[in-house]
Amino acid sequence: MILDFLKIEGLGNDFVVIDNRENIIKDYSLITRKLCSRRFGIGGDGVLFVENSEEADCEMIIYNADGSYAAMCGNGIRCFAKYVYEKKICMCNPITIKTGDGIKKAYLELENDKVENVKINMGKESFNPKNIPLVGEEEFINKTIVAGNKEYRVTSLLMGVPHTVVLGALKDIDINEGAFIEKSEYFPKGTNVNFCEVINNEYIKVKTWERGAGATLACGTGSCACAVVTSKLGLTNNKVTVEVPGGKMMVEVNENEVYMIGPCNIVFEGTIEI
Structure with a gap:
């Protein structure tokens, strides 16, 4: 064919x-x-x-x-x-x-x-464990998990697809660590993994390990997930520039929906x- x-x-x-x-x-x-x-x-x-x-x-x-x-x-x-x-x-x-x-x-x-x-109007995020899904009934917001014999502080949410955000300096992480988190026991259907560094309240940097694809140069839903999480934790404003290895996009987090421009x-x- x-x-x-x-x-x-x-x-x-x-x-x-x-x-x-x-x-x-x-x-x-x-x-x-x-x-x-x-x-x-x-x-x-x-x-x-x-x-x-x-x-x-x-x-x-x-x-x-x-x-x-x-x-x-x-x-x-x-x-x-x-x-x-x-x-x-x-x-x-x-x-x-x-x-x-x-x-x-x-x-x-x-x-x-x-x-x-x-x-794109990306809709609204969900931290409900059943929607992501997560093991158990507890939300993963700034929670400690163990994957690949290493501890991570993570926040997990559904942003169209499952995402887990790990905050910290990107120079201190190996993107391949995402593979251990993606397939860890906490996520029955796996998860995308976003390593996110907050530069200031209007600018973040993100590297994503995509479920089913591995390390990618950009992830739109992952960038949105990071903007949602940093806003929720009071680290950024509701509108941020997201720098990924492949370039930059804008994400705006409103009360009922998230917008991505790129x-x-x-x-x-x-x-x-x-």
Whole structure:
């Protein structure tokens, strides 16, 4: 089978996009693992599948590089919005996009009819252990856990997908430590892990170990999770610049919702035989 694809990135978090509105792909997990292989495929942190929707302008289905399903991805949905607009699948602004975490609105910043930046209403976070999920009935807010024979002070929440935030100086951490936390016994379905350093009340730095993908150059939902946690703990204002290895984005935390603003860029497009 020959597939048309587009490779796109948001702050270095890279994705393959497939238009699946005609239901060509049946096994999302298998196809994703093949496409995301950086040696034998196209290479990417995940695959975004464009689907029809009766509830929104379109639907985004996302699978991580290891073939696991993800309900939501912040960088991914910005890239997805650029794709469906520039491919003239959805020519409205804002675009409503159905995800596994509900319907999201994407507000497009256009220049010469090209999408330069996208603002996403990410919805509201949840610290409820059942929603994340966590073991037990206690919220993980500034809680000590042990993973890989090391203690960490963490805060865990659902920001579309499960996230755990570890505060501290980034120079003192090895991003690969995220693997121990991701699969630790506290998180029955695993967790994304964000190491976050507060520079001042308007600026934070974040490195993310993504569940199912490993170390990434950027994570949109992870950046939002860090902004929510630092705001909740009184360390930052409600609007912060988040610096990730792939660049910078803005996150605004309001009482009922979180907004993320950032860029997205097309890398290349083509066809692949699978």
